[in-house]
Amino acid sequence: MRDLGAGFKHLLKGQRWVARHGRQYGFGLLPGLITLVLYAAALVVLAVWGEDFVAWATPFADDWSSPWPGLFRGFLTAVLFALALLLSVVTFTAVTLLVGQPFYENLSEKVDRDVSPDGTAPESGLPLWRELWISARDSLRIIVRALLWGVLLFALGFVPVLGQTAVPVLGFMVTGFFLTEELTAVALQRRRVELRERLTLLRSRKTLVWGFGTPLALAFLVPFVAVFLMPGAVAGATLMARELLGEETVEEDTENTKENGASSGAPHVTW
Structure with missing residues (x-):
């Protein structure tokens, strides 16, 4: 439970960090807006054209007798659109991170320097094209894993009682795990x-990951919300990456900084 909290x-700290750094927040919104459009x-x-495609x-x-062709195709059109929405939710973060890699x-670097x-x-020392290739390759692998989990959970959803209770909860936990992986990947x-x-x-600290990723997955169900939370999510994931690796982190007293223009006491150090 402690790790969940x-x-x-970390998620809240990331949002607070971008709130104190308006310029970084503004630049961080651009990739999400592009992806959303x-x-x-x-x-x-x-x-518009899904029904024609079906x-x-x-x-x-x-050659089927009426009304079966219309009912069958209407069902397939609804399923196609539902799958497209699911794929949008699953891939939104990966695509946004790829579009907004720089x-x-x-x-993330500024968060690291700040704390x-x-x-x-840390710097990878790799050229930008190489970083983009690694990011795209790893994102594709994560998406495949997430889709396999999605198919399994979809099948389990037809199990009476279990499908209406435990499966949705498990689905958000799985989504939160993979979402956290995508976000911490920027720093890692x-x-x-x-x-x-x-x-x-990440598997070694599952409850920490779920505490960060599951609430974010719930919020990311609304893509427009995801756009505004994404910069803070990247900042928070950077802080989480430092904890996972056991790196020393300095946290300033933000209230005193805000009131006095500088920290009034010694920095607080966490590990």
Whole structure:
């Protein structure tokens, strides 16, 4: 339970950090807005032409007696749109992080420098194209894992009682885990931590990860909300990455800083 609270605190600390750094927050909004527009356009296209696509893909239903072709195709159109929405939720973070790689790398580095005792931030030393390739490759692997879990949970959803109680909860926990992996990857990739190592690291502190990722997954069900929370989520995930790796973190007394323009006491150090 303690780790659950600690994970949620990292999420809140990340939002507070971007609130105190307005310029970073503004730049961090751009990738999410771009991704939201692209996803919205794709969903509108699907809503307008989805029925025509289903009709083209099911010519065998043309000879069925009325009203079965319409009912069958209407059901398939609804399923197609529902799957598109699910895929949007699952992939939104990965695509936003890929689109905004330079923005979020910069934000994460500034968080590291802000809370590091020596004011430095780890650097991967890799060219941008290489970082983008690694990010895209790892994101695709995570999406495949998340979709496999999604298929399993969808099947379990038909089990009486279990499908209506435990499965939705488990679904949000799984989504929260993979969401946290995507977000912490920004900081961990700069430290040259590979995907397999990242997953092992996160599994070693599952309750910490769930405390951070599950509330965020609930909020991210609304993509417009996700846009505004994304910069703070990256900042909070950077703080979590430091804890997972056992790095020393300095936390300033923000209230005193705000009132006096500087910290009135010694920094608080956490591990």
